[in-house]
Amino acid sequence: MADENGDPNELEEVFSSIDPTRAMMARDYLVSEGIEVFVGDEEASRMLGMTAAVQSRVLVHADAAEEARRILKDLGFLE
DSSP: OOBTTBOTTSEEEEEEESOHHHHHHHHHHHHHTTOOEEEESHHHHHHHOSOTTSOEEEEEEGGGHHHHHHHHHHTTSOO
8 A cells, every 4th residue: 555645664643632532433443444553642641531631642554644534534533
């Protein structure tokens, strides 16, 4: 899936939320579409509760970022 949209070895944030449950839902939707997903700062976000201090971040390989954003937008996670 590598193309001119980025280095496939780089990770790019496509979604973040103070609610780790929303981040995990976004992850599950992307995984169901065949996109490899990593969630960053999930444990820190849970430990601190729903504060803006630490957001759970959904990351994908750079070459899948555009497709991931389109999927998340279609599902209402992004504007």
